[in-house]
Amino acid sequence: MTSCADSWNDDDTSDTTLVERARRGDRAAFASLVNRYRRLALSLAWRMTSDAAAADDIAQEAFLRAFRRLDSFRGEASFKTWLLRIVVNLAANHRRSRKREVLSDPAGIECHLATATTTQISDQHEIAEHVREALAALAPHYRSVVVLREYENCSYQQIADILGIPAGTVMSRLAKARALLRERLMRFWKGQQT
Amino acid sequence: MNCSEVHQTLLLLVDDAEFPSNDGAAFVIHSPSPGRRRNDIQAADVKTHLATCVRCRGYLVELRRVQAILQQSHPPEFSNAYLDDFTRRALRQLPPKPGLWTCIKDWFLQLEQSPLPMVARGVAVLGTASVLALQIPVIESAVRILIGM
Numbered sequence: 147m148t149s150c151a152d153s154w155n156d157d158d159t160s161d162t163t164l165v166e167r168a169r170r171g172d173r174a175a176f177a178s179l180v181n182r183y184r185r186l187a188l189s190l191a192w193r194m195t196s197d198a199a200a201a202d203d204i205a206q207e208a209f210l211r212a213f214r215r216l217d218s219f220r221g222e223a224s225f226k227t228w229l230l231r232i233v234v235n236l237a238a239n240h241r242r243s244r245k246r247e248v249l250s251d252p253a254g255i256e257c258h259l260a261t262a263t264t265t266q267i268s269d270q271h272e273i274a275e276h277v278r279e280a281l282a283a284l285a286p287h288y289r290s291v292v293v294l295r296e297y298e299n300c301s302y303q304q305i306a307d308i309l310g311i312p313a314g315t316v317m318s319r320l321a322k323a324r325a326l327l328r329e330r331l332m333r334f335w336k337g338q339q340t
Numbered sequence: 341m342n343c344s345e346v347h348q349t350l351l352l353l354v355d356d357a358e359f360p361s362n363d364g365a366a367f368v369i370h371s372p373s374p375g376r377r378r379n380d381i382q383a384a385d386v387k388t389h390l391a392t393c394v395r396c397r398g399y400l401v402e403l404r405r406v407q408a409i410l411q412q413s414h415p416p417e418f419s420n421a422y423l424d425d426f427t428r429r430a431l432r433q434l435p436p437k438p439g440l441w442t443c444i445k446d447w448f449l450q451l452e453q454s455p456l457p458m459v460a461r462g463v464a465v466l467g468t469a470s471v472l473a474l475q476i477p478v479i480e481s482a483v484r485i486l487i488g489m
Contacts, residue, residue, distance in 0.1 A: 180430045192416050209430045277413045321351035328406045
């Protein structure tokens, strides 16, 4: 699983070099950037929207916007941080259809469930569904900090850089988001017990 | 520290709080990392409070449970075929490379903003325009006739 803490570079060429080459019109350099960050962009978009088709659209759009804005990319943040910010903003603006379909994954995207018995799978599906609902119910500015912290293992400072907000705001949003999630998920859990 | 304050702090400390395996009443909270926690004293205060407050211990248990539930939600997996297709589509949607005329236009715009003296800019523009004009067959023929070639 990729995360903020990981190094994703699968070759020695730095992002800065690739961005510089892509700026000069080198499509292969941009393709390398896409290959390097596509999983992360897709995963983040999927976590933000709970919708595989939307995640695909958002990740595609994020790379297109990144390409179009390469000239305005000044390198103050890393390319990764910059790209993730685009993904988060697009996902936050994404309007999900009110009636969510049973995860209509494009071919090739699978919701992974650990090897388990049928009952366990059913339970895990139910849990996953409640988690998705609880996350979806959060306002985008809360959802983004939870996703980046809990799923992408980003530090407070990394989240602050990605979202362009102070680290103190990240902490207060995270605290609030966790309180809201606790309220929702504990309701589900207590309901299961009775 | 009252229960409400402890709850607020626990919402951030929950990452690092853990139970010793055989003692539910005692809590261990790791020392805060520099720059990551508000301060050590706060964590110590919470620890003291938790030792005596059943309600707050229950709250921490619930927070840990929520985190466990969140982490049960595995990330989606992407097949290599899907990822390859993703890259292909991403590259296909990129705007086409700028054509010759776009490059020329950009060059003129850059020249306009350059610090070169007006005369040098004029010579550069005229020279380039002449070379380009000669690429057009009709003009090239006319020039050849004029200079008798």
